[in-house]
Amino acid sequence: MFTQLANYSSVAANDDRHSRDRTVPIPSTIAAVAGYPSKLVVYKISASQYWQVRCWVDGRFHRRSAKTTSFKLAERFARWFYESLHAKRHISQLEPTVAIANTPVHKTNEPQELTFGAIAAQVYANEQARVERGELGAGTLRMLRNRLDAYVLPHFGAMLPSAITYQMLQEFAQTLSIKHTTVTVSTYLITVRKVLIHAVRIGAIEQAPDIPKIKVKSASRGAFTPTEYWQLLRAARALRGVQHPAGRKEMRKRIKQAYNDHRMPPEMAWSISLMVNCFLRPGDLTKLKHRHVEVIRGKNTYLRLTLPETKLHSAPIVTLRPAVRIYEQICKHRPDAKPNDYLLLPDLKNRTHALAVLSTMFNWVLDHTGLKLNPHGYPRSLYSLRHSAITFRLLYGQGIDLITLARNARTSVDVINNHYASTVTGEQNIAMLQSRRTHT
Template sequence: MRQYAERMNLYAAANDEFFSVERNRTLPIVSTITSVPNYPSKLSIFLTNASRYWQVRCYFDGKVIKRTLRTTSKRDALRYAKEFYNAKLCVAPSQQHAAHTRTHSIEAVATLMLATEQARVDRDEVAKHSLVMLKSRIRKQVLPFFKNICVEDIGYAQVERFFNHLSTLNYKPMTLSQYMMALRKILNTAHAHKWIEQVPQFPKIRITSTARGNFTVNEYLQLLRCAKRMRNAKQKRRKVTHRNTQGGVFASYANVVHEMAWVIGFMVNSFVRPVDIKLIQHKHVTIVKGEHCYLRLTLPETKRHKAQIVTLPAAVHIYEHLRDYFAKQGLANEDDFLFLPKLKDRQSAIFLLEKMFKRILEETDLRFGTQGQRRTLYSLRHSAITFRLLYGQGIDLLTLARNARTSLEMVDKFYASELRAEMNVGMLHSRR
């Protein structure tokens, strides 16, 4: 009996010692295991006691693959994990398939390319809207057309067939060019990873740029008078429903807002874009009165431009009237917006201004330009630059382009495209 008790004590000691062994330092710390959002649950990141860097693991082709991400930032680790997964998706085909070929699907390469574009968006190198449009084009036309063709098999013949297919859909040349650019980005990614020897030649697309229709001085005055008349018109009472109300703030039959005439005048005298109208606040505006009277606009960066804008003198009077009008309502503080200040959703604000301007254009029968261009709120900026080219004495194009936050090429290609020699016949006949 004594010998039996001694043996039991011995086993108990051995058992305690066995279960008190420390975990391997390379095993994941359970509390740090994190799945990557919008990716399969088999993809996750984690920390271990063996390294200060985040690790990634994923199940591929019957085995778990682990890699160090060489970063201590969890945010960066999640981004690197996505790139790791996208790369593996392309270069690690199933074992059975790999025994016969090393081809890559258009979808896999597109996923890898879009991950790279997303990283550029994160670095503010590309606008988020551009990535959204790129994804839309790839999903709508590129993937369905090439779904049964590997990138290694895409040559000029396949590219030309895709171009001819798009041509049958009555797309405009600019839209065709954007679809072909999406395909080129995918093939460039395949070439960068050495999955194809070279990017095939693409068909040439002739793009004829049509400038937005600008307004003449008389048409500009018509717009101002119409905006003032429509804001004071007697409004008919109708039942407000979801069909004629936008966000509860605007009915399709309601009067044009009071500041619409100021929007028109301000844009023509300040060179700003509609996106600037959406974002401009009182803190961005400085009144300068001296030898020259103007507004100095220090606007947020839009379209990769962040230079200051100097307005024409008329913009000062417009701004002062607008400021006094909203000051009576307590809406002229530094952080208040100049136009539709009650509406905090600025995307809805610009949408409503565009809709109201469209009603004014239809009321004045100025919806279309001389060449059939569809006029929009952007046409007011076009008019502002065109008026300076026409009526500015010895205007310097570089100064005009810089002040309008654009380039000389854009001024010549779009804004000056409708100027005719007869408009400046006096300058042509002048002598030194």
């Protein structure tokens, strides 16, 4: 009996040790998060496929699963986790009566100064609340998160706002300028400024440092000429069913998941036509369902597109007449389509993946036709088709006013003036310039 008890104790001890071993960080996977204290790390354990996060705050370790197998996403989660802990700690010091789960309250004479990263967490939470109230677009919030994660937090996250100087911001801008355009550098500085202004408002600092001024040189996405547009259409139709020339490994990097054996889908030609005749953004194109489309026939024939709200615009879009023919072709290709089915690549439920497939295939069409770069040497993309749609109306529309065009394209008159109309020259509208009023 004593032997059995001894054996049982030995097995239990081994099981307990084995269980502990499965939760011990794998040494080769431990990585510190750039720009943050060395005790903020991500790592893997044998018991889970996901990355884990560990940091030292308030005299003890805090651990959490990042719930992702992506190292980059795990780093993003680690920064958010660290910032949230410090933000909660700051609140607990100001309001000791507020109970915060898993965060011990240590009363001190003066609350510790918040880091830039902790204040950034507050800014992000405020912007998220604006999205929920319908005051801000979800895409704008994603861009804020991406900018914070890409450069801002790795550079300033662990610093105190009071320690950030104009010289530091100038050096930050110069570092970004090596790889990025002036527009991109300016947007990152605006993000830093947003956090510093919030720091002033909550009393973390008395005054924000001056932000370096960047002279922005905007490079609008080049529109296609009508001749180039027809070249793209013919190429997309000719390549239909042809396998992409890049190898499977390269395609895996571009779109992560194989679709149709990487063959050119019929949706590519339809996408090109729809974007030019419907004024759609690429993201709206992949979200378009049959229930959003209504065919109007009367004095004018067109499609009425009632899409979900994008960039705080919710008005229906009316299309040019050729869009009706394109929609009829799509319906003929898929006669059993249901109202809730997507128009393009309906078998792909992940619409981000669908957009990646269309973008990759369109780049293939651009390379095939030699139209990847515009006359000024700037690269073109799927978005250039929207640019073309608006530019064609400015050039060939009879007396169309900017307000009507802007509202139908779900944008503003300023955006059309500064970006889309910036490529329109006087010579392109020579007939209008030389026209004369008729006297009756």
